[in-house]
Amino acid sequence: MEAKATTTTVAVRARLHWRQRSWIRRAPLLSLLLLVVGIAITRNNDGVASAGFVDTGSPGADGKRGVIPLTAKNFDSSLRDGNVWLIEFYAPWCGHCTRFASTYELVANQLHSDHAKAGVTRKVNVAKIDGAAERALSSRFDVHGFPSFYLVDGWTVREFKGNRSQEGLIQFALTGYEDTEPVPFVTGPFGPMGQIRSLLMRSGAWIVGLYENLTRARGMRPLIAMSVLCVGGLAVGLVSIVILGVAFLPKEKSE
Numbered sequence: 001m002e003a004k005a006t007t008t009t010v011a012v013r014a015r016l017h018w019r020q021r022s023w024i025r026r027a028p029l030l031s032l033l034l035l036v037v038g039i040a041i042t043r044n045n046d047g048v049a050s051a052g053f054v055d056t057g058s059p060g061a062d063g064k065r066g067v068i069p070l071t072a073k074n075f076d077s078s079l080r081d082g083n084v085w086l087i088e089f090y091a092p093w094c095g096h097c098t099r100f101a102s103t104y105e106l107v108a109n110q111l112h113s114d115h116a117k118a119g120v121t122r123k124v125n126v127a128k129i130d131g132a133a134e135r136a137l138s139s140r141f142d143v144h145g146f147p148s149f150y151l152v153d154g155w156t157v158r159e160f161k162g163n164r165s166q167e168g169l170i171q172f173a174l175t176g177y178e179d180t181e182p183v184p185f186v187t188g189p190f191g192p193m194g195q196i197r198s199l200l201m202r203s204g205a206w207i208v209g210l211y212e213n214l215t216r217a218r219g220m221r222p223l224i225a226m227s228v229l230c231v232g233g234l235a236v237g238l239v240s241i242v243i244l245g246v247a248f249l250p251k252e253k254s255e
Contacts, residue, residue, distance in 0.1 A: 065112040066105055068127040072134055084124045085152040086111070086173045089131035089138060094146040100164055104128070107169050124173045139197040140189035155190045157183045 070078060070087065079085055088104060090097035108126035115123045131138040131146055141150060141157075149160035151173055158180045162168045172180075185191045189198075214225035 065108065067108040068125060070127045070129050070134075070137075072136055075129075075137060078127075079152060081125075084122060084173065086124055086126045086169065087150050087152060088128045089141065089143045089146060089148040089150075090128055091132040091146040092130065093132070096164075097147045100147060103164075103166050104169075106166050110166075110170060111173060122174065136198045137189075139200070140194040142187070142189075142194070142197065151177050152189075153177075155185060155188070157188050157190070159183060 067088075068078070086107070088097075090101075092098075104126070111124045111126050114120050129137055131143050131148070141148070147164070149164075149169065149172075151158045151160065158177050160169065160172050161180075162172060162176075168176075183189075187193045211225055214220045214228060215222055220228070
């Protein structure tokens with residue numbers, strides 16, 4: 001009887017030990033779930049913040065509409081209009097971008113003027129993003145140089161790699177895109193990798209901003225500010241681990 005009781009006790013302890021550690025194995029899945037929820041909240045906040053504000057490039061005196069500027073605040077909400085978007089990533093200090101700006105305006109005027117034509121089913125909006133300022137968006141698209149051009153049709157993204165010209169971009173936006181392989185969704189701007197890159201960039205920018213606030217606005221020394229950030233990050237990490245452990249610790253069934 002004593003041996004049987006000992007065996008039962010060992011089995012119960014082993015089961016408890018396995019259950020107590022089971023939440024650790026679930027942590028990666030929970031982290032991914034929290035990341036997806038965070039992305040959804042971020043995108044929803046972007047849409048709310050920009051509700052009713054989409055600079056559609058109001059027509060000028062000649063009735064033509066120019067390039068539409070996009071930022072992180074209005075990017076997702078603007079692209080939900082159901083149209084195709086031709087997007088340029090540029091930088092103010094880029095000489096190639098500056099020289100091509102007037103040509104890109106002509107591309108926008110022509111493609112936007114097609115919207116009013118009867119029988120046109122493929123409407124292409126022409127936009128630009130300051131990739132140097134909007135680093136989170138540049139990270140989502142994995143931009144490596146300026147200027148870079150992408151054609152976004154829903155969640156399908158294609159990168160333009162031809163010669164930069166008015167005719168080349170227009171032809172690519174209307175028909176030439178069919179000969180270009182789309183960016184894989186997993187690594188694309190709307191897939192998990194693109195969203196993770198954007199989230200990391202935003203987090204990094206937030207941490208840098210907090211560091212600058214501590215050193216400049218509050219007058220902390222750099223070493224002290226870094227220590228505060230490290231201690232704060234460690235505290236948040238420990239609290240998160242405790243919360244995950246409590247939330248996912250299975251209860252022992254009564255026998």
